[in-house]
Amino acid sequence: MNATPNPAPILLVGAGLAGSLLAVLLAKQGFPVVVAERRGDPRARGYVGGRSINLALSVRGITALKDAGIADQVLADALPMPGRIMHPESLTDATGEGTVFQPYSQDPADAILSVSRGGLNIALLDAAERTPGVKLLFDHRCTGVDLDNARATFDTPNGNVELQGRVLIGADGAFSAVRHAMQMTDRFDYSQHYLDAGYKELHIPAPDDLPDLPNGVAEKYNGYAMDPRGLHIWAGRGGGASMMIALPNPDKSFTCTLFWPFADPSGKGHGFRAVEALDDAGVRAFFNRHYPDTRWLMPTLEEDFRKNPTSSLVTVRCEPWRRGRSLILGDAAHAIVPFFGQGMNAAFEDCRILSEMIEEAGGDIERVMDPFWQSRVEHANAIADMAIANFTEMREKVADARFLYHKKVEQAIHAALGQDMPERATPLYNLVSFTNVPYAEARKRGQQLDAAVSEVVGRVPSELLHELGNERWRERVADEARRVLGGQIA
């Protein structure tokens, strides 16, 4: 048992996804925890039915949820997506014919999971409340932090409140008040960098609300208007600088996220700002032009487009993550763009690793604060870089034949050799999404495999696929890859 020698609780700022999970993990180790959250209790409003925003949960997140003992509950409502469902740019058929399923792996268990952000947060808050030692405080907006003394002041409906912790942990998101206090201290390295693209959430309702949906489509897709067993991607529209994705929800709807530049540098008028200036008919025409295969899927498009904000995409990096007796983690320390689906997963991994390090240190949380961030910052920077790189890849290269052949060879190598040499034959996406291999290590291995794939592509050019047929081609790729990877210094 990790009895705490100090009776003061751990003061957690933020009861979002990372904060509430961390509260559970720390309380299970015997620490009293006080969690102060800026917003009201989302459960007080009751579960908000209807439209939900979803996130892709993958192995890193699941591992942490298992440690907290709530994985089963979360996974019960999750929808597995074992691959990407690509919507070619030329596709006009709106029944799903002509989309291309790209499995992440030969193993269908290698799936990312579509989960409801709201539902997950509520499950985590319920779990925190059930765990002895956790005290949740809502409507507590942090207005000041005394980093050295693990003390913070909060604006609450009952006036100002000061709370004192044994240590203070900021899990208060990309615009963290705790990090902001750190930023005012000497020698705090910090950067916030925005992509030139923004995003907007849109909605594909369940078939009942789609009067124009042809008969048979919902039956074909298990009650959905599109195939729910994959992450839908429309890439390369409007000159290549844009993308739309859709993730399924348990209520048979999809949440779409549209990524476009704010202002199209080509000046063709495709950016968000230009579309926002259009009238309803213009917005509809924009969609019919760029996403013709969604034409009966979005009856509330015009309304959604106006009502939902166009949000920015920021990458935040900083160090150190500790000042005095205060620490930051999750988005507060390393907000990343969503193109690898790893923001939440990386934050949950922070929580798991911090908790493990405290356990190993016999509960001496003060002692692990520096080693924790010093070991994590490299990986946070790695996934930040990879997420930005994935945006370029997803939006610009998916239509490039050479890129697609390269990816096909990579998947063939993974299928043939992934079992025998997982350290060398597992693609970057799979290492990031379906293992707990640290991000920087995953990146290194991914780069090595990438070099090997290029070598194999040189020896097995795409013409051979047509010449040999699929099966003999696969054998040939595997043979070449075995030679290249076998000779590689790990």
Add this chain to the structure above:
Amino acid sequence: MNATPNPAPILLVGAGLAGSLLAVLLAKQGFPVVVAERRGDPRARGYVGGRSINLALSVRGITALKDAGIADQVLADALPMPGRIMHPESLTDATGEGTVFQPYSQDPADAILSVSRGGLNIALLDAAERTPGVKLLFDHRCTGVDLDNARATFDTPNGNVELQGRVLIGADGAFSAVRHAMQMTDRFDYSQHYLDAGYKELHIPAPDDLPDLPNGVAEKYNGYAMDPRGLHIWAGRGGGASMMIALPNPDKSFTCTLFWPFADPSGKGHGFRAVEALDDAGVRAFFNRHYPDTRWLMPTLEEDFRKNPTSSLVTVRCEPWRRGRSLILGDAAHAIVPFFGQGMNAAFEDCRILSEMIEEAGGDIERVMDPFWQSRVEHANAIADMAIANFTEMREKVADARFLYHKKVEQAIHAALGQDMPERATPLYNLVSFTNVPYAEARKRGQQLDAAVSEVVGRVPSELLHELGNERWRERVADEARRVLGGQIA
């Protein structure tokens, strides 16, 4: 004349070097200007005699001072430094014998100028006060900025004050309140990055206060304890990661700046933190070991070392520099490290260029705010990069024989061809310090010359210097350089 159609004054936050210069330039164009400064009026305390902190003023700064009409006054007190005076690491002689003078150029007019920071600020404030239309407000600490409306609130000895400008310009330094307000807005890219080294100011008094100075030294050096006609540099001490510089003051003293890592990564205990932990005898022994040729020059070393803070070295980059009707410039927009002596010069260049653009736009300041920063940010980033690179060069390479030969060839090329082909044969340092060529352009030309120098070094290796003798070697270098540079595509 640029009569302002709007009667509200330009609101300048910060009356430091950039703020007071800009006030003069804008008022001379006919704008009413209100300048609000956090600190008290430095002139109220009278000119602080004795120790002064100095800065290196070079052509960019001088050009702006000329535009403001106060260059003559400032230059009257400035001490020209036409080259570096290197103190070799092995030097123990403390009379100046054995130091190496490296001229910046064949032309002795190519000198940087040692000026007093305090004296310069006072001269600029006096000039601002003399210029009709300028109103200076001291003890005004900016507590909030309404960027869109060019309005700011200030904490003053008489309570809170709100000021309204036609536009607001933040010239309030590296920790700018105006930039801080911008940082809270969406899509503001920002980074602050610290070097692992810090600095501390130290003092070499005039000979009268140096009882151990041998007879004849002060006479030899025009009343100083060291040669005042150069920038003194002690580099490469303690494993290469450190440096000390000294600049002369008109009162015959020198201000030294010691740059060392905070904590020596080699673990040999050389960093600031380790030296700060020593007693007086330890500090003295540290100096005797690393700077033996200063042994009778620093009688107040122990006291100075304790009393003067160890400060950090930050690089700040951001964009945009405009939000709504507010603009930032100088250190507020691009704080840089001091290793190129360009922080103040870059800020003064901002002021000059903004003023010229307003003039060209017929006084329409609102119209030039975006074009101003969009054209400047590239150059601000370039000098930020070059200043960091110069630290590495100054502290690590000055003892490298190949590097020194490379520099010698570069100077020989400049001496031989600088007149005929100034665009190709002017070294980076000279372009930055002795011209107004935009920083990014200077960097590009410097890189091209650098490549040419490497080629010439390959054809005229250092052995040839001994073989041919200085004069024939110079001819050979010039011949080869003429061939290489003549064939280069500009």
